[in-house]
Amino acid sequence: MKQRSYLALEDIAVSFPTRNGPFTALQKVNLSIEKGEFVALIGHSGCGKSTLLNIIAGLVKASRGVVFLDGDVIDSPGPDRAVIFQDHSLLPWLSVEENVRLAVDRTMKKASKAERRDWVMHNLDLVQMAGSAAKRPGELSGGMKQRVGIARAIAMQPRVLLMDEPFGALDALTRASLQDAVMAIQAKLNNTVVMITHDVDEAVLLADRVLMMTNGPAATIGEDLAIKLERPRNRIEAAEMADYNHARHEILQFLHQRYSNPLDKAV
Amino acid sequence: MSTSTARMIETPAGILPESVAVVSAQIIRHPAAPAESAPPPRPRSKLVEKLNAIGATVLPTVFMLVLLLSLWQVACGHEGASLPSPLRVWTESHDVIVHPFKGVTVDGAGLHIQDGGDVGIAGHILTSLKRVAIGYSLSAFAGIALGILIGQSVFAYRALDPLFQVLRTVPPLAWLPISLAIFQQAQPSAIFLIFITAIWPVILNTAAGVQAIPQTYRNVGKVLALNPWQQFTKIILPATVPHMFTGLRIGVGMSWLAIVAAEMVQGGTGIGFFIWDSYNSSLITDTIVALVWIGMVGFTLDRIVGWIGRRVARQA
Numbered sequence: 001m002k003q004r005s006y007l008a009l010e011d012i013a014v015s016f017p018t019r020n021g022p023f024t025a026l027q028k029v030n031l032s033i034e035k036g037e038f039v040a041l042i043g044h045s046g047c048g049k050s051t052l053l054n055i056i057a058g059l060v061k062a063s064r065g066v067v068f069l070d071g072d073v074i075d076s077p078g079p080d081r082a083v084i085f086q087d088h089s090l091l092p093w094l095s096v097e098e099n100v101r102l103a104v105d106r107t108m109k110k111a112s113k114a115e116r117r118d119w120v121m122h123n124l125d126l127v128q129m130a131g132s133a134a135k136r137p138g139e140l141s142g143g144m145k146q147r148v149g150i151a152r153a154i155a156m157q158p159r160v161l162l163m164d165e166p167f168g169a170l171d172a173l174t175r176a177s178l179q180d181a182v183m184a185i186q187a188k189l190n191n192t193v194v195m196i197t198h199d200v201d202e203a204v205l206l207a208d209r210v211l212m213m214t215n216g217p218a219a220t221i222g223e224d225l226a227i228k229l230e231r232p233r234n235r236i237e238a239a240e241m242a243d244y245n246h247a248r249h250e251i252l253q254f255l256h257q258r259y260s261n262p263l264d265k266a267v
Numbered sequence: 268m269s270t271s272t273a274r275m276i277e278t279p280a281g282i283l284p285e286s287v288a289v290v291s292a293q294i295i296r297h298p299a300a301p302a303e304s305a306p307p308p309r310p311r312s313k314l315v316e317k318l319n320a321i322g323a324t325v326l327p328t329v330f331m332l333v334l335l336l337s338l339w340q341v342a343c344g345h346e347g348a349s350l351p352s353p354l355r356v357w358t359e360s361h362d363v364i365v366h367p368f369k370g371v372t373v374d375g376a377g378l379h380i381q382d383g384g385d386v387g388i389a390g391h392i393l394t395s396l397k398r399v400a401i402g403y404s405l406s407a408f409a410g411i412a413l414g415i416l417i418g419q420s421v422f423a424y425r426a427l428d429p430l431f432q433v434l435r436t437v438p439p440l441a442w443l444p445i446s447l448a449i450f451q452q453a454q455p456s457a458i459f460l461i462f463i464t465a466i467w468p469v470i471l472n473t474a475a476g477v478q479a480i481p482q483t484y485r486n487v488g489k490v491l492a493l494n495p496w497q498q499f500t501k502i503i504l505p506a507t508v509p510h511m512f513t514g515l516r517i518g519v520g521m522s523w524l525a526i527v528a529a530e531m532v533q534g535g536t537g538i539g540f541f542i543w544d545s546y547n548s549s550l551i552t553d554t555i556v557a558l559v560w561i562g563m564v565g566f567t568l569d570r571i572v573g574w575i576g577r578r579v580a581r582q583a
Binding site for chain 1 (some may be wrong): 481483484486487489490491492493501502505506508580
């Protein structure tokens with residue numbers, strides 16, 4: 001038997017029943033991700049990126065194929081695959097601390113109250129939000145909310161961290177500061193991460209590998225590009241590097257020439 | 268322009284009429300600017316400001332009230348008017364107005380309302396409130412439970428929603444014969460009437476609240492692998508609270524409407540009975556006093572439920 005990767009998707013396909021017969025969103029998706037790898041998934045809207053992420057999360061069931069995580073078959077959601085949602089999804093009736101606490105209570109059942117509390121604060125500290133622990137999400141800016149969303153996810157100590165366009169709703173400056181925060185945290189924790197993004201620079205800056213998705217229907221992974229940039233990466237220095245610009249160019253070519261936005265063709 | 272008569276003074280923002288400068292000095296002064304350059308505006312006491320704010324909201328209401336009462340007095344003040352004027356209400360129902368607590372006593376064991384008809388208007392109100400408290404509590408519990416059921420389950424929604432939509436349009440009085448037939452007695456029938464009137468808005472608003480829970484909140488529960496009970500207490504219940512209280516607030520108003528209807532027909536005790544009794548005794552001024560009481564109590568109930576709702580939504 002061949003050795004499987006830490007996270008392995010084998011022959012995944014997803015189709016939905018519609019009025020005009022079954023619609024195939026994803027097809028023949030094969031993917032191997034090693035432990036500690038940071039993988040970005042890029043593609044046009046509607047290509048099925050989120051569906052793919054939700055399959056790994058267990059929120060969507062694949063019509064065929066199997067997802068293996070460290071040898072286990074994945075078929076339902078669980079706290080070992082923490083998701084950072086685009087809209088942060090903090091529960092507005094809980095404080096920042098309670099939001100993270102809810103996740104910690106589910107994942108550290110054996111720990112004492114004090115240990116859990118310390119763990120919550122430690123993770124809020126990692127995203128520089130310890131000072132706002134008592135606030136409600138409604139009192140925070142979008143960037144701060146997403147920092148808490150990140151803290152909640154990493155506090156769960158997941159086997160895979162799934163990020164669904166985590167910074168898509170933020171302005172460019174806030175996005176940059178959160179990207180830096182994610183890079184700093186990743187340097188410490190070395191999580192296995194799958195991140196969906198629309199942003200080419202974000203993909204190149206953060207990821208070890210960029211997976212480019214073809215357009216739907218029956219979308220699949222069209223290209224798998226390794227980003228060989230030294231870490232720690234600095235956005236200003238990286239912009240001058242040949243490797244960075246080469247990777248950027250490859251992705252842009254894929255997205256805008258080989259698989260340009262299906263809506264552009266229609267116009 | 269009359270500004271020539273205004274005294275001009277020097278401010279950090281330039282030379283301005285005194286009246287403008289006093290106001291704008293608060294806004295314009297930079298934190299780094301020396302505070303001594305102009306005398307600080309005299310701090311108005313918090314109490315005065317609060318009283319001013321209350322006055323600004325209450326005065327229009329008081330003004331309108333006085334105006335309407337005056338119009339009523341003018342319209343009905345003459346001999347032979349079909350409706351008694353406000354002054355006639357005051358003189359003829361003087362006892363009812365000034366002795367509302369006749370027959371009501373309070374001791375260590377609680378509140379006692381004298382049996383029989385000879386009770387002050389507050390005694391009738393209290394009797395009615397007791398019925399409302401029971402009927403409304405029942406409808407709140409049952410309504411929230413049913414609302415969550417049809418909000419969560421598509422099958423239950425399809426099975427029950429059409430039924431509820433039809434039943435909710437039945438007026439409270441139409442339930443009375445059925446209620447009497449089921450319970451045979453006045454007290455439980457009145458409570459059932461309140462229950463059946465108040466439950467619909469609670470059910471429908473709670474269900475709408477459950478259906479409106481964003482999918483991402485549910486996904487959070489799924490990713491955390493919350494068990495059904497935790498999913499219910501940690502996500503669904505708190506997310507539904509605002510809608511739930513909208514329903515509870517409408518419900519409390521409707522239960523107050525129902526009690527009057529029920530008691531008018533059944534007789535015995537309560538504010539509805541009081542109105543019917545005063546009408547039969549041709550004491551129309553008493554009826555008017557009762558209307559004012561009912562309105563005030565209904566308004567208070569609505570405000571209390573609204574206040575609890577805001578508190579709970581903040582805590583939840």
